[in-house]
Amino acid sequence: MKPEQVQQARQGQHDTDELAAVQRILQLHADEPGALLPILHDVQDALGYIPADAVPVIAEAQNLSRAEVHGVVTYYHHFRSQPAGRHVIQICRAEACQSMGADALLAHAELRLGCSAHGTTKDGAFTLEPAFCLGLCASSPAMTLDEQPYARMTAKGFDALVAQTEGGRA
Numbered sequence: 625m626k627p628e629q630v631q632q633a634r635q636g637q638h639d640t641d642e643l644a645a646v647q648r649i650l651q652l653h654a655d656e657p658g659a660l661l662p663i664l665h666d667v668q669d670a671l672g673y674i675p676a677d678a679v680p681v682i683a684e685a686q687n688l689s690r691a692e693v694h695g696v697v698t699y700y701h702h703f704r705s706q707p708a709g710r711h712v713i714q715i716c717r718a719e720a721c722q723s724m725g726a727d728a729l730l731a732h733a734e735l736r737l738g739c740s741a742h743g744t745t746k747d748g749a750f751t752l753e754p755a756f757c758l759g760l761c762a763s764s765p766a767m768t769l770d771e772q773p774y775a776r777m778t779a780k781g782f783d784a785l786v787a788q789t790e791g792g793r794a
């Protein structure tokens with residue numbers, strides 16, 4: 625087998641494993657009408673994202689159109705259509721954090737990481753996501769790194785966190 629064929633075979637196995645996980649999740653919700661959101665949450669928890677191949681499978685099981693399922697996946701910021709990087713950074717963009725400079729912090733993060741919000745760094749180390757209230761409004765601007773909260777974040781503090789994580793290889 626040529627290297628590209630090996631890679632394709634690996635990818636095919638990976639896709640099959642993912643769809644098998646989706647099927648198991650669908651079975652768990654088989655008796656729940658209108659379970660689209662819980663199913664999508666379970667798929668993302670299991671796989672880290674909602675694979676494009678899973679959309680028609682979920683749609684059929686829930687008696688919905690692909691467009692309806694795709695619409696829900698893209699409507700909610702929580703759901704990812706692509707796998708996340710090894711570390712996920714969320715920067716709050718809700719009102720209290722905005723009033724304390726969250727937009728400037730996000731702009732700094734985009735510059736520092738070299739990717740835009742909803743994007744992932746080229747080396748796959750960091751995914752940058754906007755969030756809408758992390759429950760730290762009194763200590764804004766707030767962010768999380770791999771679900772660990774950080775309050776009163778500054779550009780300098782952000783750079784330090786990134787540098788500590790994976791040696792700041794972004």
Ligand code: FES
Pocket residue numbers: 716717718719720721722756757758759760761762764766
């Ligand atoms: S508004 Fe940012 S944590 Fe609540």
